[in-house]
Amino acid sequence: MFRLTRFLLTSSASKTRTTRTTSPTEALRELHRVSDINKLPQKIKPTTRLVGVPVQARWRQMTITLCAKIQNKLAQDIPQGVFYRSATENNVRFIQRVCEEHDDYELVEDILDRGQIEQVIMMLEDELQLIDLMKEWKPWEVSRRDLNETKHDMKNGEDFQFPKGMYRVPEDEMTWKTTKGVRKLEDLEWTPAQLKEIAEAQEAKERALHEAREKEKAATV
Secondary structure, eight states: OOHHHHHHHHHHHHHHHOOOOOOOOHHHHHHHHHHSSSSSSSSOOOOOOOOOOOTHHHHHHHHHHHHHHHHHHHHHHOTOHHHHHHHHHHHHHHHHHHHHHHHOOHHHHHHHOOOHHHHHHHHHHHHHHHHHHHHHHOTOOOOHHHHHHHHHHHHHHHSSOOTTTOOOOGGOEEEEEEETTTGGGSSSSSHHHHHHHHHHHHHHHHHHHHHHHHHHHHHHH
């Protein structure tokens, strides 16, 4: 009997419970909070305490506008799929979303954790200029000159060493992938014999270095 009474009371309470709906006034207020970025924020920073970095009263408008410009410029100038474009788009989208959702500069600075909002604006302005340079440089493309410089560094660089036990592709299967296609080994300046000579020289260098270290250890004992 007690269980039945508790069930009836619970059922009647759930039926009489009403869900709270958003009023038109609250919806309009929320719309203005997110979309109306041109208004001057109620809370303005007194000073940045940084020499040469003035306070930006309309930091919210400036930040969101710069983020939109960067995304449009990336879509126009940088090919899709390039890592620089993907990383930069994710970065500015995050900054834009935070600034759209919050109008308190202290809260935005805490969430972004990239210094003051004025410094973030300077970073975004520099990013716009960097896109022009990246469009000119095209670091995602590999030319024959880049391949030759890489080979030169492999041959003469002191920091390069073949790891022991590293799997090596057979010489007749070695290829270099570029933006203009795949180049075979015979298309390059080095022959298989030269590559083999480089590998043997690296191994000899490793052995000599190992022997020198062993002698040094024996001398200190």
